[in-house]
Amino acid sequence: MRTPPIVLDTMHAAFLARAMYVVTRLGIPDLLAGGPMSCADLAGKLRVQPVPLHQVLRSVATTGLLRTEPGAETGPRQRYALTGSGRTLLAGHPSGTAEMVLMMQGELFSKALRALPERVESGRTGPEIAEGLPFFEIMARRPDEARLFNRMMIATHGDEPAAVAQAYDFSGAERIVDVGGGIGALLLEILRRHPRPRGVLFDVADVSDHARKHVAAAGMSRRCEVRSGDFFESVPAGVDLYLLSRILHDWDDDTCVRILRTCAQAMDAGSRLLVVEKVLPDNDEPHLGKRLDLVMAALTHGRERNAAEYGALLARAGLRVERHLATGSASSIVVAMLDRRARPAGGTRGYPH
Structure with a gap:
């Protein structure tokens, strides 16, 4: 029996991902933004070797991010152009695509991925093995890398903010708190679509400082307040809606x-x-959340979960599932409310004290 195509494709994909990283790190999309250039000219500007650069560019062109220009040129004389999709790799592009490539193919993620065998054997995460610290503690100590990570979240959310904003009726809410909302991709999309809520x-x-600039740039400073705090200690009280978007998958059950x-x-x-969250199906069907689960396994003690597992976590916290909502993305919405049949330790505002 021959090697299954899925094995070949997956092993080769690792090299292609690294080629995308080289293109992005060298700033080649920005150089091509003004028009096509030959590989030799790019190599000259960047002071790199033209032959291996050509091999990298030729591979990345198969993804549709670049394209080879028609003509008689071959090898390092081949001319390359930036495509519409490739423009997402421009520095500062609002999609955050370049930051995602740089972060996921960067040193910390690469170390964590290489440590996956030991992660499985020991239970320690990749960052703990490679750097001696948990992932989020490393982010707290490296503000430049943390900013890259926060911009990367825009790309990894993809069409999720628009899908969530459309799937749930936010129009009746007065105030919405996005707990651990980063720089606000989801909350800002909700506010843009629904004029009533604040x-x-x-x-x-550290994240809030960056978020204020993002909110101001979106023209939402009057409707979106940025507040700093620790969601392990407290969150703003007594509002209509609380969002926990892609937070719980970062943590183990007890921390959730x-x-x-x-x-x-x-x-x-x-x-x-x-x-x-990307609520996992209970069968073997492919799902983006199952791929993301590997990222969580490498970097954190968190994981993706199915509907029953999220229901169990909510029940332990004195909450119950009201309903599940599908969205037009890989993510789902689990809507929860206080469970008056249970009173968690510490009480809640919704219960008599």
Whole structure:
């Protein structure tokens, strides 16, 4: 029996991903933004070797990010142009694509991936093995890398913010708190689509400083307040809707329950908590969340979960699932409310004390 094509494709994909990283790190998309250039001219500007650069560019051109220009030129004389898709790799592009490539193919992620065998054997995460610290502690100590990571989140969210904003009716809410909302991709999309609600973007101080600039650039400073804090300690109390978008998948079960209890303690009886995650199917069908689960395994103690697992976490925190909503993306919305049949440790605002 021959090697299955999926094995060949997956092994070769690792090399192609690295080629995208080389193109992005060298700033080749920005050089091509003004028009096609030959590989030799690019190599001269960048002071790199033209032959291996040509091999890299030729491979990346198969993805549709670059294209070879028609003509008699071959080898290092071959001319390359930037495509519409390739423009997402321009520095500062609003999609955050370049930052995703640089971060996911950067040193920390690469070390974590190489450590995956030891991760499985020992239980320690890739960053703990390679750097001696958990991933988010490393981010807290490396502000430049943290900014890259936050910009990368725009790319990894993809069409999710628009899909979530459309799937749930936010029009009746007065105030929405995005807990651990980063620089606000989801919350800002919701506010753009629904003119009534006002938002609170809640995250740690280092992230909030960056978020204020992003909110201002979006023209949303009057409707979106940025507040700093620790969601393990407290979150703004008594608002209509709480968002937890791609937060719980970062953590183990006990830590998730701590976060959920903090939210429950801030909620009123009429509040709703929206957990936005890639809820996994219970069968073997391919799903983006299952690929993302490998990233979580390499970097953190978190994981992707199925519907029953999210329901169990919410129940432990004194919350119950009201409904599940599909979106037009790989992510789903788990809508939760206070469960008056249970009272978690510490009580909640929605319960009599």
